[in-house]
Amino acid sequence: MSPSSGLTRRPGIWDVIVVGAGPAGTTAARVAAENGCRTLLLERATIPRYKTCGGGLIGASLAALPPGLSLNVHDTAGRFTFGLNGRRERTLASACPTIAMVHRSEFDAALTEAAAGAGAEVRDGTVLAALDQDGDTVTVRTGRGDTLRARALVGADGSAGKVARYVGVQCAQVDLALEAEVPVDDRTADRWRGRLLMEWGPLPGSFGWVFPKGNVCTAGVVAARGNPVALRAYKEDFLGRHGLLGPRPLHDTGHLTRCRRPGSPLSRGRVLVAGDAAALLDHWSREGISYALRSGDLAGNAAVGLARTSDAAQAHLAADGYRQQIEDVLGVEMRASSTLMDLFVRNPALVHTALTRLPLAWRRLDAYIAGRTSVAGIMTAPVVRAAVALTSTFPSRGGRPPGTGR
Numbered sequence: 001m002s003p004s005s006g007l008t009r010r011p012g013i014w015d016v017i018v019v020g021a022g023p024a025g026t027t028a029a030r031v032a033a034e035n036g037c038r039t040l041l042l043e044r045a046t047i048p049r050y051k052t053c054g055g056g057l058i059g060a061s062l063a064a065l066p067p068g069l070s071l072n073v074h075d076t077a078g079r080f081t082f083g084l085n086g087r088r089e090r091t092l093a094s095a096c097p098t099i100a101m102v103h104r105s106e107f108d109a110a111l112t113e114a115a116a117g118a119g120a121e122v123r124d125g126t127v128l129a130a131l132d133q134d135g136d137t138v139t140v141r142t143g144r145g146d147t148l149r150a151r152a153l154v155g156a157d158g159s160a161g162k163v164a165r166y167v168g169v170q171c172a173q174v175d176l177a178l179e180a181e182v183p184v185d186d187r188t189a190d191r192w193r194g195r196l197l198m199e200w201g202p203l204p205g206s207f208g209w210v211f212p213k214g215n216v217c218t219a220g221v222v223a224a225r226g227n228p229v230a231l232r233a234y235k236e237d238f239l240g241r242h243g244l245l246g247p248r249p250l251h252d253t254g255h256l257t258r259c260r261r262p263g264s265p266l267s268r269g270r271v272l273v274a275g276d277a278a279a280l281l282d283h284w285s286r287e288g289i290s291y292a293l294r295s296g297d298l299a300g301n302a303a304v305g306l307a308r309t310s311d312a313a314q315a316h317l318a319a320d321g322y323r324q325q326i327e328d329v330l331g332v333e334m335r336a337s338s339t340l341m342d343l344f345v346r347n348p349a350l351v352h353t354a355l356t357r358l359p360l361a362w363r364r365l366d367a368y369i370a371g372r373t374s375v376a377g378i379m380t381a382p383v384v385r386a387a388v389a390l391t392s393t394f395p396s397r398g399g400r401p402p403g404t405g406r
Ligand SMILES: Cc1cc2nc3c(=O)[nH]c(=O)nc-3n(C[C@H](O)[C@H](O)[C@H](O)COP(=O)(O)OP(=O)(O)OC[C@H]3O[C@@H](n4cnc5c(N)ncnc54)[C@H](O)[C@@H]3O)c2cc1C
Pocket: 019, 020, 021, 022, 023, 024, 025, 042, 043, 044, 045, 049, 051, 052, 053, 054, 055, 056, 057, 058, 061, 126, 127, 128, 129, 156, 157, 158, 159, 161, 162, 177, 178, 179, 220, 255, 256, 257, 274, 275, 276, 277, 281, 286, 287, 288, 289, 290, 292
């Protein structure tokens, strides 16, 4: 750290500790290190690590990547098949192929390398076990029994992380996703190449997907937490119908996804949360990588501000600036996606018909996927506003189970 950076080095104290080497944490660590902070990135797993995820990068994710990142893209989807629980399938072409398909192990490892390249020290195989703060110092105890200190901490430890609990993140929607990575033969790979499938499912707010990645397809289903038996049955049916049940999967896992309540805390003192740890996720599509990258960037910058000051009032301003930036951009996106999700839960057939039969609706979604508009941009389309107004008068078609926030 140069004296001009405004950071006063204290022996044995890191400027910034980041917990979790997913897209949020690696981005926060890179940004903090680029700004001259002595930065430590802790990751529980050994890198590269597997993460249950479709690995689909939409335009907003691609735009948020550091320049020059070496990205191993296994396919790029330009055709989208939409279905309604196995019926009324329709394939639409994108204006230009836009979703890049990656393996998260490779993607997150490349982002970790970028953070290390910027000067962050990476310690994988190191779990955050406990967290506390006093005055201008955050103290971390690791699973190895080490005690580490920092001026700021970014919790990017995912949807079931410890830091979210410490900060008191509150959720409006909690879902369970079940996913399999299925090896496919050449004929099946050809059938899926360049084409992605999204199918609205039988449970309220549920859908299934198939994402092509050359000789592997990532396929899964998601629905409100609380009905795992029905969700497993849907997954079997879904994979079976798409010919993906036979081969032994490379991975077969489940993971919770969480969407924050508006106004849910994003910090506590000198501790910030980003990405899934802050429950920043699209309510409808459960897209979260762009949220993780964008909030990681903002959290990294806010952590630099925290590291530069010992003053409690200044630290409060830095944390509040982060809260405001998240609310202004990602909060607006999440409110729009929550409205879209309400519409979808009430009447998936209407959403399906609009998407597959009204060119304007598909063009808006396609523009969102490509990063040319946001979910808020989709929701301002007159056709969507009319559908929202119309369906808000309908009784809900089977609400989401208790405990899911909806
Ligand atoms: C089935 C499924 C499919 C999805 N598909 C997509 C998709 O196609 N596109 C998309 O954009 N989003 C998708 N998402 C969402 C996306 O995976 C997440 O939003 C994204 O991974 C969030 O990134 P993150 O960095 O916040 O957290 P994560 O990627 O979860 O990273 C958190 C990291 O923290 C580490 N960690 C946890 N606890 C500790 C600890 N105590 N100490 C140290 N390290 C710790 C973990 O090992 C992990 O590496 C999907 C989610 C699911 C569940």
